[in-house]
Amino acid sequence: MAFRCKNMQGCPMYNLITTSLRIMQLQPYLTDYCTNQDRCPECARYRVLETGIKPPADLLPDGTRLTT
Ligand code: SF4
Numbered sequence: 561m562a563f564r565c566k567n568m569q570g571c572p573m574y575n576l577i578t579t580s581l582r583i584m585q586l587q588p589y590l591t592d593y594c595t596n597q598d599r600c601p602e603c604a605r606y607r608v609l610e611t612g613i614k615p616p617a618d619l620l621p622d623g624t625r626l627t628t
Pocket of ligand 1: 569571573574593594595600604605
């Protein structure tokens with residue numbers, strides 16, 4: 561079975577990545593982090609969640625912020 565981040569459900573960034581009109585720009589985050597077993601724990605959102613803190617909504621997996 562394909563790997564999926566344990567935080568996928570309820571992750572606002574995952575929802576954005578998969579539904580945004582900017583999907584071509586954001587899609588690499590899905591394959592680089594959300595469905596990548598090795599790199600998923602490196603996701604900035606994942607790492608914040610592991611500390612028990614809710615990450616900012618615009619925090620991207622690579623640690624940068626989503627710009628509008
Ligand atoms: S890898 Fe990061 S962005 Fe993707 S679902 Fe998990 S916490 Fe959210």
